[in-house]
Amino acid sequence: MRLLVTGAAGFIGSEISTLARAAGHEVVGLDRVPGVDVVADVRDAAALDRVLSGVDAVCHQAAMVGLGVDLQDLPEYAGCNDLGTAVLLAAMARHGVTRLVLAGSMVVYGDGAYTCAEHGAVRAGVRPDADLAAGDFEPTCPRCGRPLAHGTVDEDDRLDPRSVYAATKLAQEHLAAAWAHAAGGRCASLRYHNVYGPGMPRDTPYAGVAAIFRSAAARGLAPRVFEDGGQLRDFIHVRDVAAANLAALSWLDTPDAVPFRAFNVATGRPRTILDLAATLAAVMDAPEPVVTGQFRAGDVRHILASPDRARRELGFTAGITFEEGVAEFAAVPA
Numbered sequence: 001m002r003l004l005v006t007g008a009a010g011f012i013g014s015e016i017s018t019l020a021r022a023a024g025h026e027v028v029g030l031d032r033v034p035g036v037d038v039v040a041d042v043r044d045a046a047a048l049d050r051v052l053s054g055v056d057a058v059c060h061q062a063a064m065v066g067l068g069v070d071l072q073d074l075p076e077y078a079g080c081n082d083l084g085t086a087v088l089l090a091a092m093a094r095h096g097v098t099r100l101v102l103a104g105s106m107v108v109y110g111d112g113a114y115t116c117a118e119h120g121a122v123r124a125g126v127r128p129d130a131d132l133a134a135g136d137f138e139p140t141c142p143r144c145g146r147p148l149a150h151g152t153v154d155e156d157d158r159l160d161p162r163s164v165y166a167a168t169k170l171a172q173e174h175l176a177a178a179w180a181h182a183a184g185g186r187c188a189s190l191r192y193h194n195v196y197g198p199g200m201p202r203d204t205p206y207a208g209v210a211a212i213f214r215s216a217a218a219r220g221l222a223p224r225v226f227e228d229g230g231q232l233r234d235f236i237h238v239r240d241v242a243a244a245n246l247a248a249l250s251w252l253d254t255p256d257a258v259p260f261r262a263f264n265v266a267t268g269r270p271r272t273i274l275d276l277a278a279t280l281a282a283v284m285d286a287p288e289p290v291v292t293g294q295f296r297a298g299d300v301r302h303i304l305a306s307p308d309r310a311r312r313e314l315g316f317t318a319g320i321t322f323e324e325g326v327a328e329f330a331a332v333p334a
């Protein structure tokens with residue numbers, strides 16, 4: 001099929017383009033930075049009109065990523081991510097393009113899923129600075145203060161975007177769902193967990209932790225780990241994320257496809273941040289990680305996802321193990 005990939009110059013969009021071409025699809029890559037077929041902003045309706053004719057499906061990856069720390073960036077986040085998505089959806093409606101895979105994000109959940117022995121499923125509140133400073137990193141029950149057990153989030157869990165970026169990622173889903181219902185379209189929103197791999201953005205304040213640890217190790221420095229390193233995350237390799245996009249494209253053509261459906265894209269095999277740092281340091285012959293006890297306000301302790309829906313409905317499972325993926329990532333020149 002003929003596929004438009006937005007954000008095709010980026011970390012994930014470029015990998016999707018490569019995999020889709022290898023699978024025999026005709027790919028048109030669009031990005032606002034060079035290195036793609038069409039250099040244009042997703043908010044440029046005229047440019048979209050030029051590229052969309054004859055397109056069968058869109059993989060919409062273009063977005064401003066990161067935490068959206070500075071409120072002065074709010075208009076640019078909303079502009080790229082939400083206005084950009086709206087302009088794209090309107091153009092798809094003009095051209096009768098009805099299939100969309102959206103780059104969603106785990107940030108829409110806000111925090112992981114926790115249970116209290118007494119109160120059952122609860123949302124962990126923001127951890128008080130005093131607890132963190134005392135080295136008490138595990139969240140406690142907001143009702144009784146008891147320690148919580150962590151579980152996995154699934155797609156029907158409550159959504160709780162806690163940053164500007166998270167709010168714009170959730171708004172993308174709402175816009176896509178509204179478009180799908182009104183235009184007779186179908187959208188799979190793939191909520192990626194912690195994506196890592198070659199080409200990962202680095203040396204920016206928003207870089208993923210794997211890139212930060214690797215930069216340190218490459219300079220012969222010990223990776224510095226926040227809290228006690230016990231934070232659990234689901235690290236998924238970028239090639240697996242690209243494979244999930246192709247699986248979602250196929251699903252859009254099946255009778256099972258509904259106007260809008262969200263899917264976690266995760267391995268289901270969580271690792272601690274310390275595990276990641278130690279594995280990278282070992283593979284790169286760098287000093288062992290230093291656990292600093294430092295913390296950042298607003299960080300969540302554990303966020304784990306159930307990969308079951310994507311496995312059942314898309315037939316997607318992540319194939320690259322943590323050990324293979326991290327070793328390969330370490331070997332790629334930074």
Ligand SMILES: NC(=O)c1ccc[n+]([C@@H]2O[C@H](COP(=O)([O-])OP(=O)(O)OC[C@H]3O[C@@H](n4cnc5c(N)ncnc54)[C@H](O)[C@@H]3O)[C@@H](O)[C@H]2O)c1
Pocket residue numbers: 006007008009010011012013030031032033040041042043060061062063064065079080084103104105106169191192193194195196201208
């Ligand atoms: N990397 C992760 O761990 C992760 C996790 C969850 C979701 N995501 C989502 O995956 C998608 C891809 O992220 P990535 O990690 O590849 O980031 P990236 O920054 O490498 O890629 C994003 C690309 O989008 C382009 N872009 C941004 N605004 C644009 C605009 N207005 N017009 C045209 N192009 C624009 C950028 O130039 C960039 O090339 C994003 O939608 C992001 O929200 C990423």
Ligand SMILES: [Zn+2]
Pocket residue numbers: 116117118119120141142143144145146
């Ligand atoms: Zn309780």
